[in-house]
Structure formats: C-alpha cells, structure tokens
C-alpha cells in the first residue's frame with residue numbers, strides 16, 4: 113500500500129481542522145511505512161496508538177466546533193465518529209493481543225476511513241466553520 117498523499121481536495125479552509133487532518137495523514141504514513149519496512153510489533157503498536165489517540169483528539173475538536181456553531185448534522189456526525197473509534201479500538205486490541213496481523217486490509221480500512229470521512233462528512237461542515 114502506498115502512502116497517503118495530502119491533496120487540495122481535502123482542504124476545508126478551517127486551519128485548525130486542516131492541520132489536524134494533515135497530522136493524521138502523516139501518522140498513518142508512519143504506521144504504513146513501519147508495516148512496509150517490517151518494523152517490530154512494539155513499534156507498530158506505538159504508531160497505531162499514536163494514530164488512534166490523535167484521531168480521538170481530532171474528533172473531539174470537530175465535535176466541540178460543531179456544538180459551538182450549532183451544526184445541524186452534529187448527532188449523525190458524532191455517531192459516525194464513535195463507530196470509527198470503536199472499530200479502530202477493536203482492531204488495536206486484536207493486534208495487541210496477537211490475534212491479528214496488520215495487513216493490507218487494515219491499511220485499506222484505516223486510510224479509507226481517513227480520506228472518505230473527510231470527503232463525505234467533514235466537507236459538509238466546512239462552510240459553516242469558515243464564517
């Protein structure tokens with residue numbers, strides 16, 4: 113799997129959010145690079161938890177702004193965040209318990225939700241936060 117490339121299409125023009133999204137891309141790429149170069153399990157676990165912890169923080173930033181701006185899609189958006197975190201935590205738990213390997217499938221899942229979530233859902237609140 114190739115690294116995620118930051119692209120204009122992900123920009124929401126909300127600086128705080130764009131910076132956090134970029135950071136998540138680079139944390140994903142660090143994990144991906146670790147997988148590609150056969151880093152130790154401990155290093156991969158560390159990279160995975162950095163990605164997940166920062167995602168949790170990022171979702172909290174978005175949810176705070178959504179509430180602040182009385183965003184109409186808040187409940188649905190938060191539901192999606194919670195579901196993504198639950199899925200990512202389950203994956204993390206399975207990996208740390210040695211029940212799964214970090215495979216191509218895992219990369220596709222992680223990179224897919226990062227990019228799709230920005231393009232599908234985050235893009236919708238962009239114009240509101242910009243005001």
Ligand SMILES: [Fe+2]
Nearest residue numbers: 133174230234
């Ligand atoms: Fe986001």
Ligand SMILES: [Fe+2]
Nearest residue numbers: 174229233234
């Ligand atoms: Fe989001």
